Amino acid sequence: MLSTLSIGLICLNSLMLMMIEPSLRFLSVFFEVTSAFGTVGLSMGITPFLKPLSKIIIIFTMFIGRLGPLTMATIWTYIPSKGLSYSEEDITIG
Secondary structure: OHHHHHHHHHHHHHHHHHHHOOOOOHHHHHHHHHHHHHOOOOOOOOHHHOOHHHHHHHHHHHHHHHHOHHHHHHHHHOOOOOOOOOOOOOOOOO
């Protein structure tokens, strides 16, 4: 599930970038998106030449990669439970 979600996000973002930037090589775009998802900081040197929409997609990919796809999926599908109460406790310091 987690691997499928990650690979799907990388492929989808690579496809969107290729549609926006048709003059770039697929391998360069795929490397940029994979690097952004892994937040490793590597680049093929094409990032400064991307259009603003492409940069937003790269930023979104970095954000999802930093938080993690499982965290994002949990946030998007979270349904609060009724009748749930959190315990409270006074903490003594000193």
